[in-house]
Amino acid sequence: MSYLAIHNLSLRVKGTPHRLLRAVSLDVAAGEVRGLVGESGAGKSMIGRAILGILPHAVEIIAGSITLGGTDLLALPPTRRRTLIGATCALIPQDPLTALNPSRRIGPQITDRLVDILHWSRTDADARARALLNEVQIDDAPRVLRAYPHELSGGMRQRILIASAFAAEPKLIVADEPTTALDVTVQKQILKLIATMQARHNTALLFVTHDLGVVSKVCQNLSVLYAGLIVENASTPDFFRAPAHPYSRALLAATPKYTDPLGALTPVPAAVLAGMTAEIAAADKAWSDA
Amino acid sequence: MPDLYTVKNLRLSLPDLTRKPLLGAAPRIPILQGLTFTIAKAEIIGIVGGSGSGKSTLGRALVRLLEPTGGSIHFDGQDITHASQTTLRPLRHRFQMIFQDPMSSLNPRHTTGQIIASPLHLHGHPNPAKAALAALDHVGLPQTYARRYPHELSGGQRQRVGIARAIALKPEFILADEITSGLDVSSQAQILALLETLVKTLGLTLAFISHDLSVIRRLTSRILVLHQGHIVEDAPTAQLFAAPAAAYTRELLAAIPLPDPDQPWA
Numbered sequence: 136m137s138y139l140a141i142h143n144l145s146l147r148v149k150g151t152p153h154r155l156l157r158a159v160s161l162d163v164a165a166g167e168v169r170g171l172v173g174e175s176g177a178g179k180s181m182i183g184r185a186i187l188g189i190l191p192h193a194v195e196i197i198a199g200s201i202t203l204g205g206t207d208l209l210a211l212p213p214t215r216r217r218t219l220i221g222a223t224c225a226l227i228p229q230d231p232l233t234a235l236n237p238s239r240r241i242g243p244q245i246t247d248r249l250v251d252i253l254h255w256s257r258t259d260a261d262a263r264a265r266a267l268l269n270e271v272q273i274d275d276a277p278r279v280l281r282a283y284p285h286e287l288s289g290g291m292r293q294r295i296l297i298a299s300a301f302a303a304e305p306k307l308i309v310a311d312e313p314t315t316a317l318d319v320t321v322q323k324q325i326l327k328l329i330a331t332m333q334a335r336h337n338t339a340l341l342f343v344t345h346d347l348g349v350v351s352k353v354c355q356n357l358s359v360l361y362a363g364l365i366v367e368n369a370s371t372p373d374f375f376r377a378p379a380h381p382y383s384r385a386l387l388a389a390t391p392k393y394t395d396p397l398g399a400l401t402p403v404p405a406a407v408l409a410g411m412t413a414e415i416a417a418a419d420k421a422w423s424d425a
Numbered sequence: 426m427p428d429l430y431t432v433k434n435l436r437l438s439l440p441d442l443t444r445k446p447l448l449g450a451a452p453r454i455p456i457l458q459g460l461t462f463t464i465a466k467a468e469i470i471g472i473v474g475g476s477g478s479g480k481s482t483l484g485r486a487l488v489r490l491l492e493p494t495g496g497s498i499h500f501d502g503q504d505i506t507h508a509s510q511t512t513l514r515p516l517r518h519r520f521q522m523i524f525q526d527p528m529s530s531l532n533p534r535h536t537t538g539q540i541i542a543s544p545l546h547l548h549g550h551p552n553p554a555k556a557a558l559a560a561l562d563h564v565g566l567p568q569t570y571a572r573r574y575p576h577e578l579s580g581g582q583r584q585r586v587g588i589a590r591a592i593a594l595k596p597e598f599i600l601a602d603e604i605t606s607g608l609d610v611s612s613q614a615q616i617l618a619l620l621e622t623l624v625k626t627l628g629l630t631l632a633f634i635s636h637d638l639s640v641i642r643r644l645t646s647r648i649l650v651l652h653q654g655h656i657v658e659d660a661p662t663a664q665l666f667a668a669p670a671a672a673y674t675r676e677l678l679a680a681i682p683l684p685d686p687d688q689p690w691a
Binding site: 174175289317318319320321322323326345346347348349350351352371372375385386387389390391392393394401402403 | 475476580608609610611612613614615618636637638639640642643666676677678680681682683684685686688690
């Protein structure tokens with residue numbers, strides 16, 4: 136049974152006929168890591184934001200359902216929906232610097248949510264923060280909890296955001312390009328850390344990224360998104376062995392590999408893009424006919 | 426081929442203002458700690474390193490946006506290490522730079538035509554507007570785009586405008602600082618193909634800074650690996666990938682996630 140089930144979700148910019156997501160369906164089970172891949176503007180982050188209820192004001196859900204642990208989120212009144220999301224979901228954001236408040240110490244930024252929303256006691260929350268920092272391999276937790284974000288490196292800040300995402304034992308975590316801002320050696324440490332934490336806590340993880348290399352290392356399954364349309368859902372080994380959709384093949388061919396012979400890199404061919412345009416037009420026609 | 430750049434024992438330090446005492450000078454953080462290398466004419470050189478390794482600082486020293494604190498930089502035989510702005514001004518059209526973030530490096534209130542033409546204007550080009558249109562041709566954008574503003578363009582198109590601005594001056598050397606890291610793989614492949622063609626047709630020398638070894642391999646003939654302000658490896662591209670000599674290079678290579686679930690990645 137999937138913990139997160141999205142069914143035929145469509146979003147659009149308010150007051151326009153343009154859909155940002157075109158009947159997206161995907162599932163993530165407890166303990167599963169699902170990659171969500173696509174180019175910029177494909178709508179990867181929009182899916183994450185729709186789940187967490189943090190869509191931009193100009194964007195509205197026009198059809199479909201999002202189910203968390205059997206509860207249809209969109210059928211709940213707003214307050215109950217927010218409480219449910221707050222208690223069961225968390226986000227690991229892309230940029231670890233802008234996600235932390237620069238004028239506050241690290242400690243309260245981790246514990247605020249536990250104290251204010253989940254009504255933990257201060258002492259319990261502080262103890263939990265120290266335990267979490269140890270879990271994300273930060274040695275001198277007491278110093279780091281008193282530090283300000285600018286005193287820490289990018290990798291360290293991302294560890295803190297991971298710790299804080301796992302703080303309230305969420306059932307589902309949305310990781311939105313969590314390592315894009317980091318260099319490769321730090322990226323490797325952070326990816327391993329996310330994978331370890333996810334397995335230990337048996338969390339459902341939706342991993343949004345544009346990097347197929349990263350997907351092949353951390354995800355069991357993946358969904359490829361193009362212009363708000365899911366073009367392929369596959370298990371990771373199947374996808375890399377034999378991508379089913381022409382766009383998936385083109386995306387894989389455009390991804391640079393240092394082991395490849397020189398000049399092997401090809402942009403997505405025009406024919407594939409034309410095919411995608413036709414596919415989108417067909418999806419939109421089916422939508423407006425219905 | 427003669428050398429375009431000769432860099433000897435280059436050192437650069439910047440003041441650490443977070444530790445500056447109330448009175449007196451701030452302590453200095455050494456960024457580049459004695460780099461020696463050359464860049465031959467018509468060479469494409471890659472500069473790789475993790476964050477904080479000093480690769481961008483090195484790039485900015487090469488085009489003299491920063492002044493070195495020690496050592497020397499010779500550009501085409503001329504010492505530019507401590508050259509003044511007035512001495513540099515007539516040289517500047519010979520070395521140009523393409524920036525990482527095309528949105529923040531293009532003036533949002535100017536059209537792309539104005540953006541490409543203004544450096545030409547500064548350097549006293551006889552017909553900046555016409556040369557700007559020619560530059561747009563070179564980077565594969567329609568001439569009608571000269572009337573568009575940066576926000577009307579996609580990320581890949583904006584980066585093409587950045588490239589057009591750099592090549593319009595007909596420079597000999599271009600520094601490209603992480604120019605594809607903000608783009609997705611499909612536009613990245615297009616931009617790399619474009620750069621490669623331009624370097625060949627215009628006979629440019631290119632220094633390409635990146636933290637992504639896969640991208641570097643695709644484009645360059647020689648690679649400098651930087652780590653904590655030192656050059657840890659300087660080798661032809663093929664040799665570096667076949668037999669990386671420095672431990673840090675091996676670590677960098679091993680950390681790259683290949684799009685292949687069978688790659689050992691322990």
